[in-house]
Amino acid sequence: MYQIGVDIGGTNIKIGLVDDQLNIVRRSSIPFPHLDGAAVAAQIAAECRRLTEAQGCGMEAVDSVGVIVPGSIDPTGAVVLNAYNLGFHNVPLRAQLQEAFGGTPVFLANDADGAGLAELGRGAFVGCQTAVLFTLGTGVGGGLILGGKMFSGGKKQGVELGHMPLVAGGEACTCGNKGCIEAYCSATAIARDGVRAMEAHPDSLLAARAGGDPKAVDAKLVIDCAKEGDPAAKAVFDAFIDHLGSACIAMIHLLDPEVIAIGGGVCGAGEFLFEPLRKNVDAKCFFSDHAKIVPAVMGNDAGMIGAAMLSRNA
């Protein structure tokens, strides 16, 4: 039997037909139609039928459909509470999908949870009982594996690890609080500090590369300039590593996980990031033996694979 994993994003809906070894045997992508939940559900179901027909098996070879969305889900796993990029607010998407799919059971989850589940199935968390995923992007998302399963919060309201205080009272966060992990460890935070560094050091490589334009400063530029030895950019990068190390320490001292995986575009920096990060964590850690800190490996397929795994996690 196959499972179908559907990764709904604000631009595209990615659909994968996934086998028992978690390989995507056939895939498809359709534009996100910006319609209501029922219409979106109908388009997804139609595309899934085409996909299984192309595979020569039909929907009767699919025993479950998992769908992830970039937003918050209600504790029963039925309603998308808020998915801003989709324009979905209090949308009963599971019922709408179930209607569109007929008898095949449908599961719904948050994209960060799906990413953690994909790492558990085929990535950095294989065999783990306790693991933490940080996804560093515009914000900081993540997933938690506890007891060898995806954990969606004790009251099933989700895991918001980007909004744990890291420097309580510090930098303003998009959530309205001050000093969240997201306000220090996101790509957005690196860019913010890069702009400040450029303004404080107009003669820096960073300032030259950006042509003095704050809009030209993003996390990649800061990291590239740090790699080339620019002191202004390096100071921003070092502060980022120190904060990310503290975020890892929060997880280690609380949960003592086997693995911490870090994903998102910033990880393109590779060992330039991971080597100083591991040193930073070693220096702060209590335990003689602590979590391995590794890159997340599932990349763009994480959503489809995690979604396809929702039935087995349930």
Added chain:
Amino acid sequence: MYQIGVDIGGTNIKIGLVDDQLNIVRRSSIPFPHLDGAAVAAQIAAECRRLTEAQGCGMEAVDSVGVIVPGSIDPTGAVVLNAYNLGFHNVPLRAQLQEAFGGTPVFLANDADGAGLAELGRGAFVGCQTAVLFTLGTGVGGGLILGGKMFSGGKKQGVELGHMPLVAGGEACTCGNKGCIEAYCSATAIARDGVRAMEAHPDSLLAARAGGDPKAVDAKLVIDCAKEGDPAAKAVFDAFIDHLGSACIAMIHLLDPEVIAIGGGVCGAGEFLFEPLRKNVDAKCFFSDHAKIVPAVMGNDAGMIGAAMLSRNA
């Protein structure tokens, strides 16, 4: 059948004979002898025999003995790695106790874990699947309930929630890091900030009560003066509440627990503490519905009851 719970402290060893409803039906206390592990184990076993004889049942009515110590335990639950107050370092205490107790199975755990377990058995966490205990004292300890059981870390190295970064880079902590929860939320932290407030405000009620003597400033004095409206003490207390609220938010946004319980002497402040703490957490929380924040209820018997529960948690 009964279980015996033993709470080893640097001053006394408390022993309770505990029934299936987790009532302590008979109790005893002996001075901690400051001897080696084997000698301490022998004294504990001898006192347990006296206790069961006094109950008229003998050790054959006891199906397990649980022992908690104020220190770190190795991942197998056999060796006390470091218990500074006991002078125990790498002491194979479980084997020594097992030798002294003969056939009755012996379990060993950290005191913070025992306290969390006691709340689960008979206190603030009854019926919970996910819960967090903060114990505020000289340091900040705590326990974690996950999946309805005591959680001792993914790699069984313990839960060190007092050493999660809260204001990364902030106040020095005893552990060598900067800005741990312990450095902001312990009774010691309140006293430290009380001394600073007294020195900055020599005309304050706090300064008058302490007679200008830093040694006279402890958490209780700061809280008492805050209650009486002293602005200097109130500012210290308000900052403490804000930090403790942020520590609660870290737990809520990560684990979304059903209950957060707060124990330790500081909680003697009662609603003077809990009412502003709940308001602080409400204001910072993402979720429409979040963990109840309540006082820990097990008090001085927590150690014995938690210890007696170790066999059923295993």
